Amino acid sequence: MLLSFVKPVRDVEEVNVFEAFGRVAAEAVRSPRDLPAHHSSHMDGFAVSSSSVEKASADNPVRLKVVGECAPGKQPSIKLGPGEAARILTGGFLPEGADAVIPQEDVVKEDGVVVVRTPVEKMQYVDRRGFDVEAGRELFGKGHVFKASDLALMASLGLRAVRVVRRPRMGMMAVGDELTDSFDEASSGKILNTHAYVVRKLAEASGANVVNLGIVPDNPPAVHEKMVGHSGKFDILVSIAGSSISERDVSSLTARSYEVFVHGLTLQPGRVGGFAVVNGTPLVMLPGLIMSTLNVFMFLAYPCLRRLQGQEPRFYHRRVVARLTEKVGFRKFIDFVKVVWVRLEELEDGLACRPVLGESSGMSIPSRSDGFIITPPGVSDMPRGMDVWVYLPPSL
């Protein structure tokens, strides 16, 4: 329901194919041609017609005249006649009249001639035209995140530019009189605004262009002014801290007046997370205790960032299965989605995950973790030895 307030970014940028690393496809990409464009040699050797050597044997060596060379990338002008062969390099296109390649180590070369002592099968050591990619094939769907080998493939196919989604713009603010960005102030009694750094890196790894709007004091008009003032400039706003229920929780106090306001999630840690819509711009309110910050990021902000980029929304980047090293149990919040961060370890025959326990304020927990597991609503225990999904964030 909340995602219905998040509209995919419509702006498209056309970028050089080698500048599209990590960018998101704005539309499906189809191959403009076959790859390879012609039958090609898989080896260094000689292009021949299989029929010209079909009677070759140790007793009956066939001598073929070498009439030219086929280098990679060029359509050869040679045409093989009877009794002729062409030198060919790996990746070279087969000349007209050839339908097989004989590796150079299988022939004897004499002056301008190769001596062949065994027949060859049609298409031996030939990479068929289009075997790698056929013209028209969909290479990448809309929403695909380009990796290096994707860009190399597109370049090989002659695609010089690609259309990608403009990065979603995310405005991020931290709320709290106690916060500072200065190490000096932190050493004399304030709290360093480290959550903003972690949230920035997570959002950037999710594809966003993050602008840090700074620290806002515990002052509802100041928070309101910042939220409303920036609402039109960003695709999404994220606030950190101040989302709970006391008189100093000014994020949630302020957001109460917006057109959509949801406060309180059945997510633990993270139950004081919130969501609002400010003049059409979605606002995700992350709580201030680090594990709640991360959980609400993954369960609310991350799906929004995916939706903004035309990707299927979900609350994890990737997931793997691992065996639980110890029992996980809950006595409170049984009906909530309960999140436990874990460290991945290697067993002989697979992965294990070890719960990283501690208070939700524990700054060392994400540092010691790789991902998280979920105990679903209504379930209080996950037994030791159980195989569970471990959900990985895009970065940590």
Place this chain on the structure above:
Amino acid sequence: MLLSFVKPVRDVEEVNVFEAFGRVAAEAVRSPRDLPAHHSSHMDGFAVSSSSVEKASADNPVRLKVVGECAPGKQPSIKLGPGEAARILTGGFLPEGADAVIPQEDVVKEDGVVVVRTPVEKMQYVDRRGFDVEAGRELFGKGHVFKASDLALMASLGLRAVRVVRRPRMGMMAVGDELTDSFDEASSGKILNTHAYVVRKLAEASGANVVNLGIVPDNPPAVHEKMVGHSGKFDILVSIAGSSISERDVSSLTARSYEVFVHGLTLQPGRVGGFAVVNGTPLVMLPGLIMSTLNVFMFLAYPCLRRLQGQEPRFYHRRVVARLTEKVGFRKFIDFVKVVWVRLEELEDGLACRPVLGESSGMSIPSRSDGFIITPPGVSDMPRGMDVWVYLPPSL
């Protein structure tokens, strides 16, 4: 044995903690202090002495005078006497005389007074001094790659800078008359040097600082000059293509004269990969067919890059277990380490991996893959449904 020619980088750089993202620890990092530095409140509420409310009940409400406020980050100057409480915010340090916190929703506030109707346990809602990190604990070992939450943790502990290994300098050249970096030349018969882009991204994701030394023609003196000329300037050299056994395989022809020269690996695809030492600088020779390029990178260059950074050498970034969707079988090179690239898919209860088959020249294979599986020497088949390790590269 080859790794004995690869000497870890000794140079150390001291960088601001927030600039150490993705960098490698040059030494173990220990915590300079406890985190939190003092007993802290887990909630917004009131700091009390548990003994002062031990007789509180609905019939016998205890009234405590609020004598001040404890904000996060500051050691409060307040000392609680009998019958006194202090307002405390989440993260605030407990004042002297307090040993518990009562959440604000559990009390009634009157003018300068809180009314408590239930006793509290000692240390209720208190985050103990050092619960998160104890002074002196090793946070990160030498060779650890810093992620965002590591840097946030160190900053929270007052560590402003961190010592990291200088990035290994990798010089990379592609060998071949047929290669070009120009799309225009590629459309009129040359081959675009896309492998260099993929290798660069892989090496950068492995921590290296990559310098592209360009395309070298199929000319042994030119290759030799480039290799020797750059040998002292880099921690490692990597050549792409020209590593096979014909007269045009000038990487391997040239490297034959160096102080160490290994050519031919029991790795398939990748059997024409090579390793040499040029004036003390290790040189990894990657073959030119893309799947061989990638395999030799992962099995030779990647362990070298890890060793250079003081990390345990291995041939993968991370590995996960997945069920093989179809049988993988070999009729040749049975005694080799046989590498098949696979795509990860999700089943109900775990991951599956689907072999991405094709010739080793298939540019689309890495693009369609997430990682690779191995069929060990002497084994010819891996049955469908088998659980196998899938090895993930640092990037693809």
